[in-house]
Amino acid sequence: MEGKKVEQYYTRPQKLGKWEGFRIFLWNSETGQVLGRTGASWAKILLFYVIFYAVLSGFFGAMLAVFYQTLKHNEPKWQLEQSLIGSNPGLGFRPMPPESNVESTLIWYKTSNEGNYRHWTKELDKFLADYQKIGNTPNAGEHRVTCDYGMEKLPPGKVCDVDISNWIPCTSKNSYNYQKSAPCIFLKLNKIYGWKPQTFNDTESIPNDMPDDLKGHIRNEKTRNKYALNTVWVSCEGENPADVENIGPIQYIPRRGFPGYYFPFENTPGYLSPLVAVFFENPKRGVLINIECKAWAHNIIHDRFERRGSVHFELMVD
Template structure:
């Protein structure tokens, strides 16, 4: 009986205490049980096989879902268009050059024309911008064709945005975009934001808004253009926002014409497509004074909202 009791006590004998290093070494490899990090080889094989199958099934499930998802997408056409989309059907305007990234929230174009170092930033920004409109820099140049005004290209092709010196001077790199003119002012480039399949509804003499919504000189320009059958464009106006700004802004010149021509619409994500451009040359802005400027795009289906900047763009100009 005593022998059995001794055997039981021996079975429950407390294992010898090990030091930290000895215990860690035993955890790494236990030669008595052939365990590595607390598991035998078969145990490691089973758990690795389980996770291999688990993640393989997970990746396969994800890939299958993505494949089904991409079958519902058209890489050229958005699923939701115009009123159904978040961007809506009311395009806005963008302007170039933009202020430095260090002042990203600013819309102020401020420079001193006699200081070449001061104007270099603005000229370099515009040079980079117009380079993207050069046909040799367009990766889909074969899809870009020259177009006559108001004549749309063949299906799938896009019209070139040409900038011949005879029409675009002084809004060209070689002329410094007007920034070095000590008597005149700069050229500011405007472009209409792209909205897929948006088609402008053009103004003519029968649908012009009243004088309280459109100034008389634009009304007259549209009527005169209609007589020449050249009215189908998204017209553009730039004006001082306040009475003082209107006095200080000086005469303006729109290059190459006063709006975006009809052959560039609608945008359908064609290869090589670039938004049409116009340049606004501020010929004699008042110097040393901050001028608030608002430019608007005009079509019957463009709504203007100054608060949300719908159909328009705002910036400030100061020439020292």
């Protein structure tokens, strides 16, 4: 009838049990829905996400490609003062305490117990493994040449070798002299790409706070070989008066510093950081000795609290 509303009545959906409702959700034979969607609906949403993730992956790949265009594979983008590590190298020591006590800087062992000091000698063996004739880089030995003071610039792709074979008594065969209560501790400068030391080529520019024995050593080196002044010098002392008294005589092997011809580090294959073995000839036994070692150059700043240009460790031999 015209002008009259047609009333529609809806019946309540049949009440289904949990498992019956779940079965219909998986596959509804009346509507042809799978998991609540028809085949066309699933096709549309699948197409949307394929296009969405394809565009997202393409955008990410393009940005990554642009980013890599700004990088150099063999050198950092930000160097020296522009980098996070700066241009003031730190000084490190080996062997290090066990990982279970990683914050400790104490080297403590009993001379009479081989198993007790074996940890320290094994740590040194691991650290010095790269300094053997076969390095951890394939064909690393092919890049290394013997260097000395006064030599001309290194050929491209070559680095100076560090020969530790005759650093007596600081050798692996001699257990680095730990069994004789006179241990060897190795020092190294942290690598900073492109950093070159400004060495004390003029003895008049030596700082006043440099130890007197090192000042005398530098003056003697100037008399013997002026080229040897191209060195980052090293000094190790007891931190307190009691430590100075207990530390005993010290030798530096093979020389008292890091020769300048090892710098700069430029990520050349086979490169080895120069080392100095500090041989403590007769430290007082049964006493904790606080030791501070410093690296000396015009462009190395010392800060005891921040450990800049220096390193602290304790030595105790029972």
